[in-house]
Amino acid sequence: MNAQADAEPGSGDGVTRYAYKPSLMSPVFSFALMPDALAWSRGRHSGEIRYDQITRLRMSFRPATMQRGRYQLEIWSSVAPRMPVISGTVRSMVEMQSQGPEYRAFVTELHRRIAEAGEKPANQPRCEAGLFPPIYWIGVAVLAVTSLAMAAMIVRALQAGVWAGAAFVLAFLALFLWQGGQFFRLNQPGRYDVAQPPAALLPPVANS
Template identity: 40%
Template sequence: MQQRPEEGGGPVVSYAYKASLIGSAHAFELTDAGLSWRIAGQSGVWSYTEISAVKLSYRPVSMQQQRFRADVDNVKGGRIAILSTTWQTATLMAPQGQLYRDFIVELHRRMRAAGSNAVLTAGLGPKTYTAALALLAVLAVSMAGLLLRALLTAEWTGALFLVGFAALFAWQVGGFVTRNRPRRYSFDGLPDALLPRAGRNQAQ
């Protein structure tokens, strides 16, 4: 997050990321007039009271586990996405943890100061979350059955593999499901699990 003075007003807070290697960066600024954005040759300014909803979520990918996303909607049906990572090369997706966190926190602060009535939600949608839980339950039952069979037939190597796979699966997928529990939050209580850790801009 960068700041520069705005003529006749308060500081302008900026943030940018590249969603792909092709094309320009998605650029955002918090100004006295509102949230200014420039995406794929288009631009606009949404006043803070015009923002109707903000949704925070945790969206890891294979190249970057610590990846977060904010979806911002306005009253006219527009939506913009702000990601905590940026593409640098064909094989490198770099985190921008502290910059993203500071920008999102400041956006909420300015919205609150403007008297925003935006709906603030976190995590996955309820239906998607329920489906994810059901899938996890099926996989857990299947894994338990395979492990029991391996133990009964003294297949110790297979049993150890299943235990290790289950631990890795629980760590990665379990963390995704836990962080993305659907819920509402307030301007006073942003969900810390859906923001990068403070003070770091690298994977954690």
């Protein structure tokens, strides 16, 4: 279930493949970047989408319980339903395996091929980063209100001399702000050029 470049006989072109299993009971979702189209299959369903038929892309950071560093690309087109591509694959009820390098290679190559297919600006898809703006700002508001409430709890605990309780809430608040801050920092709504997918929304390159 990895992205790979398979050299085609008699051609200098390669086919980049990527596959993942979104849940334990669901079929494998697989993709292949053909010379002129994105080929996909999921269970009994399959098809091809020409690169110039892709109308919208969205990249985001989507941590999960079993994988904190999880990323997602959503693909919309005029000929197929929305297709999510996730940087991890489910192995069991308690294991999700990261496919960061393979996902990064696939997403980068897909953007390159779309950019080449739509040479005119009018043919370029709408490329969005982060969350849908209303959802993002509602989430930021919830983060701020919850943080203020916990800060008030810490103050009241200190005033009452409940040091252990104050320390516990402070530790929880620090973790909450660290995780929430990272989520909203990476998922800030924005637009990007199809030829330059945002590096912050791709898995980091592993140090060799």
